[in-house]
Amino acid sequence: MRASDKAKIRQRRIGHTLLVVASFSLMFLGKADFNALRSARMGLNDFIAPVVDLLSAPVRGVETMVQGIQTVASLRAENVRLQAENAMLKRWRRRAEILESENRQLRSVAGAVSPDRRVALTARAVTAPGGAFAHTVLVANGSDQGIAAGNPVVTADGLVGLVVDVGAAYSRVLMISDINAQIPVILASSSWPGVTTGNNGPFLALRYLPEEAMPRVGELVLTSGHGGVLPAGVPVGRIDLVQDDYVRIKPAVDLRNLSYVSILVGGTDGIDTNNLELGEYYTPLPQDDDSRLFEGVNALGERQ
Known part of the structure; x- marks a missing residue:
């Protein structure tokens, strides 16, 4: 037998052996745990x-x-x-x-009402209202806009004061709470005349009322228009306290918080506004108790 045939037989035997070993291995693995x-x-x-x-x-x-x-x-x-x-x-x-x-x-x-023959000009307050010695406020309107001394200053709530000094672009307003301010007024429900005076404080005093007048707390106080400087019917305040002969008024306008006001221009033709002292446009009550300063009818239709 040739050597090549022997090699082939050996290879086949090795292959058969491997196949048998693989078969037994698979059988073992199949049975393993x-x-x-x-x-x-x-x-x-x-x-x-x-x-x-x-x-x-x-x-x-x-x-x-x-x-x-x-x-x-x-x-x-x-x-x-x-x-x-x-x-x-x-x-x-x-x-x-x-x-x-x-x-x-x-x-x-x-909402400020402009009376007849007067024109309302809106002005801005440029200084804080009031002080320790004078209750005035500076507003940003002057003679260039037609402002003159004596022009009333109001808001929608009522009277603020009067223009007392006028510059080209600014004016100074004397407020009704100033100690020098005296405003002729009437009581709305009875038409009794009087004068409000300031005291550099938050309230006004009502003076020169007739003896028979009976002011009531809560009664509205209006400008009388006497003298022509101030228009009639502008609210000044309401009576806050009545104690014996002392009558106190709370202003209708919050004078401590003024930012914008209306200045009523015109309507003072023929009136001397260079001297705005009280005696120039208001006459104190006469001494005779039987006489009347104003005659007419009151708000209730009764003759006074």
């Missing part, structure tokens, strides 16, 4: 898991730190945006408050 392998695998996992967790802890820490940095950066950007929005809203709020205040102030003079 996998529970032992599963237990071995779980034991290996129990050993490896803590190691993997220990090794991954720094990685998780780095990831958490990166996320924290990103969150802080995001919150900082959001905070900057919210601060900008808040500042813008504050500016709009201030603007709205300014407009609301101007609107309220302008409404306070929009």
Whole structure:
């Protein structure tokens, strides 16, 4: 037998042997118990898991730190945006408050009634009303706008005072609460005449009432128009206190919070407004108790 034939026979035997071994191996594996392998695998996992967790802890820490940095950066950007929005809203709020205040102030003079032959000019108060020694206020209208001494100053609520000094662009108003201010008035419900005097305080005093007059708390006090400097029928205030011969009046206008006023221009032709002392346009009550300063009928239709 040749050598090549022997080699071929050997190769076939080796192949048959391997096939037999593989067959027995497959048969063995088919009959083997996998529970032992599963237990071995779980034991290996129990050993490896803590190691993997220990090794991954720094990685998780780095990831958490990166996320924290990103969150802080995001919150900082959001905070900057919210601060900008808040500042813008504050500016709009201030603007709205300014407009609301101007609107309220302008409404306070929009309803002021202009008597016949007089023109109402709106003016802005440029100084704080009142002081320790004089209750005056400077307004931003003067002779250039036709303002003259003696012009009444009012709001929609009532009388503020009289213009006493006039410049080209500004005028000074003597308020009814000034100690030098004396306003001829009448009681609205009885038409009894009197004079209000200021005391540089929040209230006015009502003087020169006839003895038979019976003023009541809450009664409206109006300008009488006597002398022609002030128009008749402008509210001055309401009686706040009656105690013996003392009658106190609360002004109709809040004189401490003046922003805009109306100046009544004209209607004083033929009246000397250079001297606005009380005696020039108001006569005190006569001494004779039987006489009357004003004669006519009162608001109830009774002859006085």
